[in-house]
Amino acid sequence: MLDDLDTTRRILQAGTGSARDALERCITAAQSPACAHVFSRPMFDEARANAAQPGVEQRPLAGLAVSVKDLFDLRGQPTPAGSTVLVDAPAALEDCAAVARLRTAGASIVGRTHMVEFAFSGVGINPHYGTPAAFDARTGPLPGPARAPGGSSSGAAVSVATGAAFIGLGSDTGGSIRIPAALNGIVGFKNTARLVPTSGAVPLSTTLDTACALTRSVRDAIVAHEILAARRVTRSPAPLAGWRLAVPTGIFLEGLDPAVALAFERSLETLRRAGAHIQPLALPEVTDLAPIQATGGFSAAESYAWHRPLLAQHAAHYDPRVRARIERGATMTAFEYIDLQQARVRWIARVEARIADYDALLSPTVPILAPTIASVAPADGQDAAQDAARDATFFRANGLLLRNTSIVNMLDGCALSLPCHTAGELPVGLMVWHAALHDDAVLNVGLRIEETLQK
Numbered sequence: 001m002l003d004d005l006d007t008t009r010r011i012l013q014a015g016t017g018s019a020r021d022a023l024e025r026c027i028t029a030a031q032s033p034a035c036a037h038v039f040s041r042p043m044f045d046e047a048r049a050n051a052a053q054p055g056v057e058q059r060p061l062a063g064l065a066v067s068v069k070d071l072f073d074l075r076g077q078p079t080p081a082g083s084t085v086l087v088d089a090p091a092a093l094e095d096c097a098a099v100a101r102l103r104t105a106g107a108s109i110v111g112r113t114h115m116v117e118f119a120f121s122g123v124g125i126n127p128h129y130g131t132p133a134a135f136d137a138r139t140g141p142l143p144g145p146a147r148a149p150g151g152s153s154s155g156a157a158v159s160v161a162t163g164a165a166f167i168g169l170g171s172d173t174g175g176s177i178r179i180p181a182a183l184n185g186i187v188g189f190k191n192t193a194r195l196v197p198t199s200g201a202v203p204l205s206t207t208l209d210t211a212c213a214l215t216r217s218v219r220d221a222i223v224a225h226e227i228l229a230a231r232r233v234t235r236s237p238a239p240l241a242g243w244r245l246a247v248p249t250g251i252f253l254e255g256l257d258p259a260v261a262l263a264f265e266r267s268l269e270t271l272r273r274a275g276a277h278i279q280p281l282a283l284p285e286v287t288d289l290a291p292i293q294a295t296g297g298f299s300a301a302e303s304y305a306w307h308r309p310l311l312a313q314h315a316a317h318y319d320p321r322v323r324a325r326i327e328r329g330a331t332m333t334a335f336e337y338i339d340l341q342q343a344r345v346r347w348i349a350r351v352e353a354r355i356a357d358y359d360a361l362l363s364p365t366v367p368i369l370a371p372t373i374a375s376v377a378p379a380d381g382q383d384a385a386q387d388a389a390r391d392a393t394f395f396r397a398n399g400l401l402l403r404n405t406s407i408v409n410m411l412d413g414c415a416l417s418l419p420c421h422t423a424g425e426l427p428v429g430l431m432v433w434h435a436a437l438h439d440d441a442v443l444n445v446g447l448r449i450e451e452t453l454q455k
Helices: 005-014 019-030 044-053 097-104 154-161 178-183 218-229 258-273 284-292 295-317 319-331 334-355 384-410 439-453
Strands: 037-041 067-068 108-113 167-172 187-190 212-217 244-248 277-283 359-362 414-419 430-432
Touching: 005 019, 005 044, 005 218, 019 044, 019 067, 019 108, 037 044, 037 154, 044 108, 067 097, 067 178, 067 244, 097 108, 097 167, 097 430, 154 167, 154 178, 154 414, 167 187, 167 218, 178 187, 178 384, 178 414, 178 430, 187 384, 187 439, 218 414, 218 439, 258 277, 258 359, 258 430, 258 439, 284 334, 284 384, 295 319, 295 334, 319 384, 334 384, 384 414, 384 430, 414 439, 430 439
Parallel strands: 067 108, 067 167, 244 277, 244 359
Antiparallel strands: 037 108, 167 212, 187 212, 187 414, 359 430, 414 430
């Protein structure tokens, strides 16, 4: 089991280790076969220089390794966002806000991480640069054929799971932090979107985009969030029994892979034995989301508005699966977009009223195990029937992977995914979530759940 950031910082504070040694271990992991297709631009020398700075070990991140998703600006570099069309874009003049906060806290940035092109998929596939294989942070490479890492923060997740970084800076528009967290046996925290600035990041949906992080533990998620949001999390000593928890029934629990259902139900039983009070909760409002978003949703409309000039010149160079989803936004009218905004406000109010009596809700992060990369690989033009079958498998998997997580984004909520599988099982995530600005409750409940499941 890899040490988390919290443990490593304690070792440094005790004087029994050095940030430079810890960084070298991360760089060794980053250069291992497990990190194939993880880093789009390694920055090992820059990271070493940062870790050697006097006084860096006294800062919150102590010169330790952090990776950055390819859609965030790093000064002096272009920001390709997983594409080929932006590879030669002008270099960023300054770091984006999230990166600047990480640097100020002492982060040693080991590199930019690969991602789904323009962040528009939950599966993790990138036809331009290859796809990193999912990796269980607890036990190592997954058995059998390589499996998709989840997206769109695919490289960020694998960098954390393999030990190449303690924090993976990523983004979450419909689940892009929590999905890869679940499929790689790590922790992903999607904070309330407004708490962390997204300036200096290539947008997918300006309404839904959230800058946030992947880590190896909930303790580390709190550290990362406090740095990114420039705020302190209010800690609670309340035991697990002191929190009011609910499991939404209906769509959240439909169509679960047997392994996901087993891990989730076993986790709930473990929590109940530890004193947790968990109630079932009907949440019928969720069924209203499909008609509310029938005209395409925020991601399609807002991404099309941003990509329209690029598509006019470079459409042929886009991943066809991504381009098709972006171009759907071209058909949304102005009145439909305004209707969508207003319907969302009303929907949020109804859901918040329904869940107001609970401190947090518990759901499977995603309903399925990671699909094999081969089953969702991009079309190669060699066999039309095979390409069509893979496209069908891809879009089915993408819809299922995004199903539970995207509900929280529409709610403008906050959510934590933490691993709930055991050794010998493929990774499964448990999602702890609530409405906007309940971040501290979600993190505190997550801490208690993590402690209980690890006993």
